[in-house]
Amino acid sequence: MLSALSSVQQFLKLESAGGIVLCAAAAIALVLANSPLEAYYAKLLDLPVTVQVGGLAIAKPLLLWVNDGLMAIFFMLVGLEVKRAVVAGELSSLSNAALPVIAALGGMTGPALVYVACNWGDAEALRGWAIPTATDIAFALGVLALLGSRAPPALKIFLLALAIIDDLGAIIIIAVFYTAELSLIALILAGIGVAALVLLNLLGVSHRATYMLVGVAIWVCVLKSGIHATLAGVIVGIAMPLDAADGSSPAHDLEEALHPWVAFGVLPGFAFANAGLGLTDIGLSDLLQPIQLGIGLGLFVGKQLGVLVSIWVALRVGLAALPGGTNWRHIYGVALLTGTGFTMSLFMGTLAFPAEAYDTDVRVAVLLASVTSAICGYLVLRRASSQRSPIVAHSMDPRPNANVSSRRPI
Numbered sequence: 022m023l024s025a026l027s028s029v030q031q032f033l034k035l036e037s038a039g040g041i042v043l044c045a046a047a048a049i050a051l052v053l054a055n056s057p058l059e060a061y062y063a064k065l066l067d068l069p070v071t072v073q074v075g076g077l078a079i080a081k082p083l084l085l086w087v088n089d090g091l092m093a094i095f096f097m098l099v100g101l102e103v104k105r106a107v108v109a110g111e112l113s114s115l116s117n118a119a120l121p122v123i124a125a126l127g128g129m130t131g132p133a134l135v136y137v138a139c140n141w142g143d144a145e146a147l148r149g150w151a152i153p154t155a156t157d158i159a160f161a162l163g164v165l166a167l168l169g170s171r172a173p174p175a176l177k178i179f180l181l182a183l184a185i186i187d188d189l190g191a192i193i194i195i196a197v198f199y200t201a202e203l204s205l206i207a208l209i210l211a212g213i214g215v216a217a218l219v220l221l222n223l224l225g226v227s228h229r230a231t232y233m234l235v236g237v238a239i240w241v242c243v244l245k246s247g248i249h250a251t252l253a254g255v256i257v258g259i260a261m262p263l264d265a266a267d268g269s270s271p272a273h274d275l276e277e278a279l280h281p282w283v284a285f286g287v288l289p290g291f292a293f294a295n296a297g298l299g300l301t302d303i304g305l306s307d308l309l310q311p312i313q314l315g316i317g318l319g320l321f322v323g324k325q326l327g328v329l330v331s332i333w334v335a336l337r338v339g340l341a342a343l344p345g346g347t348n349w350r351h352i353y354g355v356a357l358l359t360g361t362g363f364t365m366s367l368f369m370g371t372l373a374f375p376a377e378a379y380d381t382d383v384r385v386a387v388l389l390a391s392v393t394s395a396i397c398g399y400l401v402l403r404r405a406s407s408q409r410s411p412i413v414a415h416s417m418d419p420r421p422n423a424n425v426s427s428r429r430p431i
Contacts, residue, residue: 038163038284038285039159039163039283039284039285039288039289040159040160040161040162040163040164040166041163042284042285042289043157043159043160043163043288043289043292043363043364044160044163044292045289046289046290046292046293046296047292047293047296047363047388049293050062050292050293050294050295050296050297050298051296051297051298051300053297054297054298054299054300055299055300055301059299062297065083066082066083066084066294066297067082067083067084068082068083069081069082069083070082070083070086077241079241079244083294084294084295087290087291087294087295088291088294088295088368088371089244089249089250089251090240090250091286091287091290091291092251092254092287092291092368093240093250093251093253093254094254094279094282094283094287095251095254095283095287095288095291096192096251096252096254096255096258097236097254097255097257097258097279098254098258098276098279098280098283099185099188099189099192099254099255099258100254100255100256100257100258100259100261101258101259101261101272101275101276101279102185102188102258102276103185103188103189103258103259104258104259104261104263104272105263105272105273105276106182106185108263109263112182112185112186116341117182118182119335119340119341120179120332120335120340120341120342120343120344121179121182121183121185121186122186123331123332123334123335123340123341124179124183124328124331124332124335124356125183125184125186125187125190126186126190126331127327127328127329127330127331127332128154128156128183128187128324128327128328128331128356128359129154129187129190129327130327130331131319131323131324131325131326131327131328131330132153132154132319132320132322132323132324132327133150133151133153133154133319133323134323135153135315135318135319135322135323136149136150136152136153136315136316136318136319136323137150137315138315139311139312139314139315139318139319140311140312140315143311146311146312146315148373148374149312149315149316149369149370149373149374149383150315151191151194151198151199151369151373152315152316152319152362152366152369152370152373152383152387153315153316153317153318153319153320153323153324153362153366153390154187154190154191154194154319154369155187155188155191155362155365155366155368155369156183156184156187156188156324156358156359156360156361156362156365157361157362157363157364157365157366157391158181158184158185158187158188159284159288159364160361160363160364160391160395161180161184161358161359161361161395161398162177162180162181162184164358164361164395164398164399165177165180165355165358165402167399168399168402168403168406171403171406171407172351172402172406173344173345173346173347173351173406174346175344175345175346175347176344176346176347176351176355178344179344179347179355180355180358183328183355183359184359187359187365188365191365191369192252192255194369195249195251195252195369195372196248196249196252199249199369199372199373200247200248200249203246203247203248204245204246204247207242207243207245207246207247208242208246208248210238210242211239211242211243211246211248211253214235214236214238214239214242215239215256215260217235218232218235218236218239218256218257218260219260221235221260222260222262225262225265225266226262227262227265227266227267227269227271228271229261229271229274229275232257232260232261232271233257235257236253236254236256236257239253239256239257240253240254249372258272261275288364291364291367291368292363292364292367295364295367295368295371295384296367296384296388298384298385298388300385308385308386308389312383312386313385313386314386316366316383316386316387316390317386317389317390318390319390320360320361320362320366320386320387320390320391320394321360321390321393321394321397324356324357324359324360324394325353325356325357325359325360325394328352328355328356328359329352329353329356332352332356348405350401350402350404350405351402351405351406353401353405354398354399354401354402354405355398355402356398357394357397357398357401358394358395358398358399358402359394360390360391360393360394360398361391361394361395361398362387362390362391363387363388363391366383366387366391367383367384367387370383370384370387
């Protein structure tokens with residue numbers, strides 16, 4: 022088994038390469054949406070797709086299959102990552118978890134407050150308060166990877182842990198705040214499916230296919246219930262057993278199997294379907310509307326302030342220490358990178374607003390703020406990494422097996 026640090030490096034390489042593909046997919050979508058092929062691009066996303074078994078039919082345009090179906094696979098991976106990180110990874114001890122948890126909470130609170138301040142008094146616009154709270158882990162790690170070995174290893178682990186907590190916060194927000202009218206029957210059936218997953222776990226069933234089949238049934242029930250269907254993916258990910266009687270790890274194996282598909286398929290597919298924004302009719306006045314300002318300032322200003330202030334407070338009261346080999350320049354660079362909301366912020370936008378408002382108000386602000394945050398974060402980290410960083414007391418030791426289990430990849 023590879024050391025924990027080697028597993029971290031492998032994971033980061035995969036996520037970073039996925040970030041490059043993600044950016045390429047978004048760029049292609051932007052080119053198509055602003056070219057003579059725009060009509061064909063729109064028709065592709067509106068293509069009706071129907072799946073029917075007996076009297077049960079699910080009919081959606083291709084765009085919604087991507088947002089409700091493919092993204093459920095992404096959130097299943099998030100569930101697997103959260104379970105592994107909490108049980109046997111970088112969040113398995115209080116000392117390791119304290120700083121990224123506090124930073125993530127600050128990084129979600131800051132942009133939400135900025136957005137609310139920009140849109141106070143407009144009840145409809147306030148539905149989008151969660152859009153700037155999210156961080157795109159592939160995008161952020163892709164930017165960090167451009168620094169290569171100049172970035173301290175502990176800084177990469179810190180950003181990864183922060184992003185995992187950020188994703189967990191997004192899951193909670195979706196479940197609590199972006200739920201439509203509920204179908205009691207569908208909810209009961211989904212609950213039976215969850216109980217089946219628990220029973221499989223208690224009986225020691227380790228076949229991943231069994232959990233996945235139950236997961237598909239839960240996804241259909243959740244889709245019909247009014248709760249966003251991606252939450253079914255989270256449930257399956259968390260239910261997957263970490264350790265089996267034969268010594269294998271179904272959760273670990275599934276996580277490794279899913280990572281390439283998510284990094285190079287699911288997230289780029291989502292970016293291609295959602296980043297195609299027509300720019301010809303957008304002027305400066307459009308960027309200064311309250312919703313756009315709330316999203317843009319939330320991602321670029323609120324994120325960095327929330328992360329920095331929360332870390333400063335944590336250090337002042339002695340709850341945590343900076344990651345090993347880092348200084349405040351590194352932390353500021355990471356705080357800027359958390360403003361790269363991209364796919365996660367776009368996804369939140371699909372939940373918060375109907376298609377018309379989403380097209381005109383959300384995407385341009387998310388894209389501009391994410392690109393600005395990524396560029397500024399890279400420049401700050403490049404400058405910080407070009408100088409020798411003092412070694413300080415830290416809560417995330419980059420040595421193999423120092424803070425994480427050697428049995429699981431980080």
